[in-house]
Amino acid sequence: MLKTSESLSGGSALSEPVALRRHPTPGAEQAASTSTDPRYLPTCNGCIAREAGACPGFGVKGEASSQRGFVQLQSQIQVFPARKPILHSREEADFVPVICSGLAAASVGLPNGRKQIVSFLLAGEAASMNYLFEPCAGRAIEAVSPVSCRKFHRAGLREAVLKNPALVTRLGRALSEERERSDQLSLDLSRRPAEARIARLIASLFQRLRKKGQAQDDAIDFPLRQQQLADATGLTAVHVCKILSRFRARGLLRLDGRRLTLLDRKGLQELVEWH
Amino acid sequence: MLKTSESLSGGSALSEPVALRRHPTPGAEQAASTSTDPRYLPTCNGCIAREAGACPGFGVKGEASSQRGFVQLQSQIQVFPARKPILHSREEADFVPVICSGLAAASVGLPNGRKQIVSFLLAGEAASMNYLFEPCAGRAIEAVSPVSCRKFHRAGLREAVLKNPALVTRLGRALSEERERSDQLSLDLSRRPAEARIARLIASLFQRLRKKGQAQDDAIDFPLRQQQLADATGLTAVHVCKILSRFRARGLLRLDGRRLTLLDRKGLQELVEWH
DNA sequence: CGGATAGTTGAGTTATCTCAAATGCAGTGG
DNA sequence: CCACTGCATTTGAGATAACTCAACTATCCG
Numbered sequence: 030m031l032k033t034s035e036s037l038s039g040g041s042a043l044s045e046p047v048a049l050r051r052h053p054t055p056g057a058e059q060a061a062s063t064s065t066d067p068r069y070l071p072t073c074n075g076c077i078a079r080e081a082g083a084c085p086g087f088g089v090k091g092e093a094s095s096q097r098g099f100v101q102l103q104s105q106i107q108v109f110p111a112r113k114p115i116l117h118s119r120e121e122a123d124f125v126p127v128i129c130s131g132l133a134a135a136s137v138g139l140p141n142g143r144k145q146i147v148s149f150l151l152a153g154e155a156a157s158m159n160y161l162f163e164p165c166a167g168r169a170i171e172a173v174s175p176v177s178c179r180k181f182h183r184a185g186l187r188e189a190v191l192k193n194p195a196l197v198t199r200l201g202r203a204l205s206e207e208r209e210r211s212d213q214l215s216l217d218l219s220r221r222p223a224e225a226r227i228a229r230l231i232a233s234l235f236q237r238l239r240k241k242g243q244a245q246d247d248a249i250d251f252p253l254r255q256q257q258l259a260d261a262t263g264l265t266a267v268h269v270c271k272i273l274s275r276f277r278a279r280g281l282l283r284l285d286g287r288r289l290t291l292l293d294r295k296g297l298q299e300l301v302e303w304h
Numbered sequence: 305m306l307k308t309s310e311s312l313s314g315g316s317a318l319s320e321p322v323a324l325r326r327h328p329t330p331g332a333e334q335a336a337s338t339s340t341d342p343r344y345l346p347t348c349n350g351c352i353a354r355e356a357g358a359c360p361g362f363g364v365k366g367e368a369s370s371q372r373g374f375v376q377l378q379s380q381i382q383v384f385p386a387r388k389p390i391l392h393s394r395e396e397a398d399f400v401p402v403i404c405s406g407l408a409a410a411s412v413g414l415p416n417g418r419k420q421i422v423s424f425l426l427a428g429e430a431a432s433m434n435y436l437f438e439p440c441a442g443r444a445i446e447a448v449s450p451v452s453c454r455k456f457h458r459a460g461l462r463e464a465v466l467k468n469p470a471l472v473t474r475l476g477r478a479l480s481e482e483r484e485r486s487d488q489l490s491l492d493l494s495r496r497p498a499e500a501r502i503a504r505l506i507a508s509l510f511q512r513l514r515k516k517g518q519a520q521d522d523a524i525d526f527p528l529r530q531q532q533l534a535d536a537t538g539l540t541a542v543h544v545c546k547i548l549s550r551f552r553a554r555g556l557l558r559l560d561g562r563r564l565t566l567l568d569r570k571g572l573q574e575l576v577e578w579h
Numbered sequence: 580c581g582g583a584t585a586g587t588t589g590a591g592t593t594a595t596c597t598c599a600a601a602t603g604c605a606g607t608g609g
Numbered sequence: 610c611c612a613c614t615g616c617a618t619t620t621g622a623g624a625t626a627a628c629t630c631a632a633c634t635a636t637c638c639g
Contacts, residue, residue, distance in 0.1 A: 137487045137488065137490070137491050138491075139491065139495055139496075139579045140579045141579040143495045143579075144491075144495070145487075145490050145491045145494045145495055147486075147487050147490050157483065158479075159476070159479055159480050159483050161476070162472075162473075162475070162476025162477070162479060162480060163476055163477065163480040166480065166483065166484070166487075167484055167487065168487065191466065191472070197437075197466070198437070200437070201434070201436070201437025201438055202437070202438065204433075204434055204437060204479065205434050205437060205438040205441065207483070208432065208434050208441065208482070208483075208486070209441070209442055211422075211483070211486045211487070211490070212412045212420075212422050212441075212442065212443065212486070213412065214490050215412070215420050215422050215486070215489050215490055215493055215538075216412050216413075216414065216419075216420045218490055218493035218494045218538065219420045219493045219537075219538025220414055220418045220419070220420060220538065221414075262494075263490075263493065263494025263495065304414045304415045304416040304418075
């Protein structure tokens with residue numbers, strides 16, 4: 030059903046390490062970990078800021094050591110432990126938040142606490158390309174696993190992207206993907222049963238991680254709580270639990286520690302393609 | 305809850321008429337009506353193509369008669385009767401479809417025919433700003449009321465927009481609004497009860513039309529079938545019917561012909577703000 | 580006038596929710 | 610190392626919002 034955009038950032042090699050500057054986290058006081066903690070090392074292939082040569086951690090693609098990426102563009106990197114807020118929903122920010130490593134979630138919420146996770150953010154992805162244009166998206170961003178996040182000066186990054194036709198193309202593709210995922214989410218929430226929603230969420234995460242070289246065979250790191258799965262699929266944590274049990278009972282997948290293993294891709298795929 | 309972006313296209317005067325070129329409709333053979341049919345006259349305030357000076361029907365904003373809008377930019381206008389497809393979901397198009405008059409809907413669907421309307425398109429709005437960047441959005445566009453739609457050459461319109469900083473800002477805002485509406489739709493579908501969804505849909509349409517000067521006091525044209533309301537709210541036509549009856553019984557609104565009148569804004573607002 | 584499409588209403592079903600209690604598990608301080 | 614606290618997961622029982630099916634009526638359009 031989905032137009033598979035395999036074209037995205039074909040690179041395969043994992044990224045080289047980068048020296049992280051420590052920085053106090055305003056919203057989450059005890060945001061900790063040292064700069065050498067492996068959980069915070071970036072795996073940010075395909076990051077648009079990096080390709081724009083705007084990331085202090087990297088050189089411009091193809092221009093190995095010359096212009097070593099030190100384009101004059103303000104940015105700060107911060108680290109967040111799992112489950113801490115990265116950006117509050119009404120926070121106006123003068124920067125574009127980009128995930129350098131880890132997994133984050135963007136959500137919209139009701140005053141009563143119920144919420145909907147509208148997007149999971151992988152390493153190398155901006156929270157949303159909309160932050161290039163507008164200071165507030167009405168979305169809350171929070172760390173799912175430990176996350177390192179770099180915040181780029183909005184106007185600077187926008188100009189850097191817009192003046193480069195190749196990056197404009199990348200921007201357009203990223204916007205398209207965001208929108209398409211969002212459309213499919215709406216379709217899931219309104220028209221697909223709980224089993225299909227969960228199967229599709231898992232399959233989608235798996236596929237995106239695989240594309241970035243962050244899947245090992247049939248397994249991925251899976252730091253999501255059931256409550257977060259529920260928030261992402263419009264269900265209840267209790268119901269998610271029951272369905273996951275069913276999946277395990279049917280031998281579709283295994284889920285131990287924070288590790289997810291797909292045992293029956295075919296069976297899962299049938300659920301994904303449910304109609 | 306929603307960040308109200310009242311800033312959008314403050315103009316109030318209805319737009320002047322434009323000579324429509326008749327054009328055969330490929331998908332919908334009996335697409336008819338003459339160029340003077342009032343139903344097809346544009347009311348397209350705030351159209352980005354128009355502001356780019358790209359619309360043959362209008363001059364550049366503020367430059368009254370000088371450069372009368374005849375920027376060399378391919379575009380064709382077509383008319384579609386209510387309920388006819390404007391763009392099929394997998395259709396790759398070399399153009400950006402912009403609604404000049406009438407009401408259209410963008411939807412994503414399942415092979416079994418179930419679908420979700422993800423966005424209603426008013427006069428002066430592009431089907432999605434993503435068409436500026438990508439040839440296919442996986443969305444089906446269809447006319448809800450009789451629609452006239454102009455199709456602009458993608459690359460041409462994109463360049464015209466990108467080279468003008470003011471229009472880049474407008475583009476960013478439009479993208480933001482699309483995304484925010486889409487986020488709220490997901491929240492509705494997953495976390496709000498049927499009554500709130502319908503009330504919010506109605507309120508949102510009313511507000512958008514009012515902003516464009518297309519509302520009269522408490523009434524608007526309301527060409528939607530109940531099936532379309534259902535497709536937009538993730539419900540069943542039967543259920544929509546029952547809820548609308550309830551609304552009428554409670555004196556919240558009237559719905560005769562294809563005309564919607566709000567009778568109790570306060571009551572409606574309470575539903576909209578449900579949590 | 581007749582056929583097709585849209586809306587209404589009722590009866591019965593079901594997917595998902597709520598509530599509640601039990602278990603497991605991870606981190607903390609003694 | 611252990612008891613303790615808090616969070617996450619599991620399981621069951623019962624409630625309910627929304628669905629399906631079906632028949633009927635109203636409205637539109639040729």
